[in-house]
Amino acid sequence: xxxxxxxxxxxxxxxxxxxxxxxxxxxxxxxxxxxxxxxxxxxxxxxxxxxxxxxxxxxxxxxxxxxxxxxxxxxxxxxxxxxxxxxxxxxxxxxxxxxxxxxxxxxxxxxxxxxxxxxxxxxxxxxxxxxxxxxxxxxxxxxxxxxxxxxxxxxxxxxxxxxxxxxxxxxxxxxxxxxxxxxxxxxxxxxxxxxxxxxxxxxxxxxxxxxxxxxxxxxxxxxxxxxxxxxxxxxxxxxxxxxxxxxx
Numbered sequence: 549x550x551x552x553x554x555x556x557x558x559x560x561x562x563x564x565x566x567x568x569x570x571x572x573x574x575x576x577x578x579x580x581x582x583x584x585x586x587x588x589x590x591x592x593x594x595x596x597x598x599x600x601x602x603x604x605x606x607x608x609x610x611x612x613x614x615x616x617x618x619x620x621x622x623x624x625x626x627x628x629x630x631x632x633x634x635x636x637x638x639x640x641x642x643x644x645x646x647x648x649x650x651x652x653x654x655x656x657x658x659x660x661x662x663x664x665x666x667x668x669x670x671x672x673x674x675x676x677x678x679x680x681x682x683x684x685x686x687x688x689x690x691x692x693x694x695x696x697x698x699x700x701x702x703x704x705x706x707x708x709x710x711x712x713x714x715x716x717x718x719x720x721x722x723x724x725x726x727x728x729x730x731x732x733x734x735x736x737x738x739x740x741x742x743x744x745x746x747x748x749x750x751x752x753x754x755x756x757x758x759x760x761x762x763x764x765x766x767x768x769x770x771x772x773x774x775x776x777x778x779x780x781x782x783x784x785x786x787x788x789x790x791x792x793x794x795x796x
Contacts, residue, residue: 549662549735549796554742557619557712562680562751565616565717569754570596572612601753603726613718613754616638618747621712625739626659628705632736633713636723641714647700652744653687656680658706662734679704721758728760728788730774738793745785759788 571592575582582588597619622629635644648668664671672725685700689783715723720743724733727740757764763783767773780787789796 549659549665549738549793551657551658551741552624552735552739554623554624554739554746555621556746556750557621558741559750561616561618562717562747565613565618566601566751566754567592567610568615569604569717570600572615573607573609598753602756605754605756610718613721617714617716618720619712619714620743620746622739622743623710624657624659624708625711626706626735627703627709628659628733629735629739630709630711631705632733633711633723633727633739636705636715636719636726639716639719642724643714643740646709647703648697651690651696652703652707653690656683656686657708658704659708660706660713662738662793662795680705682705717754721755724755724758725761727752729769730760730776730778730792731763731769731772736793738789738796741785741789741793745789748785751786757783759783759785763788777786 571594574591574594575588578591582591590640592774630642630644656679658676660675664675684704686699689699689702690696724740724744724747727736728744730737734741744755744758747758759780761768761776762777763780767777778788779791
């Protein structure tokens with residue numbers, strides 16, 4: 549799981565989304581004061597404090613957190629991660645590198661699961677040999693004239709990918725809360741914790757409590773809970789990463 553890189557393409561949108569969140573919440577209370585466009589612009593430009601943002605985020609009205617779209621690119625995560633994260637479809641859009649159009653002959657690379665990394669170099673070597681053997685067959689069939697799309701059925705789920713995810717702040721928080729839980733695969737958890745870390749660093753007020761539910765309350769999974777609360781004193785993403793991914 550080394551060499552997975554994450555980048556927020558449009559971080560300026562996060563501040564704009566914050567501003568729209570405060571403005572839209574105030575609009576519900578101040579409609580009687582707006583008689584023309586300039587009145588609305590004045591409301592939009594009105595100053596606010598960090599405490600105001602925290603209060604708005606805690607309100608049970610998710611619509612005010614949906615006026616903005618944050619685009620994040622993930623380079624190097626596996627196609628296994630792709631298959632899991634794309635289960636989220638509500639107000640989320642994805643664009644991925646394609647096995648149909650891309651030819652990975654001779655250029656493939658693979659994600660090594662954290663559990664394999666913990667087994668040591670011998671286990672990692674055997675794992676990678678298995679992945680490379682699959683892609684050798686992939687290359688052979690392409691050389692025989694089989695199209696990339698059909699040969700792609702032989703590509704292992706560990707094949708590294710490039711993925712763009714576009715979502716509102718509210719949906720990012722929902723995905724992070726869902727996918728940083730220990731009931732997910734370790735790679736999915738690691739990637740989403742890294743995304744949370746970057747969003748948190750840009751705006752800790754919106755994404756302050758975006759982590760797994762067990763950080764703040766009891767686990768909502770009931771009997772399906774993993775049974776092991778994540779230990780993070782200050783409930784920050786970097787603490788969660790250090791707690792479970794010390795090898796990385």
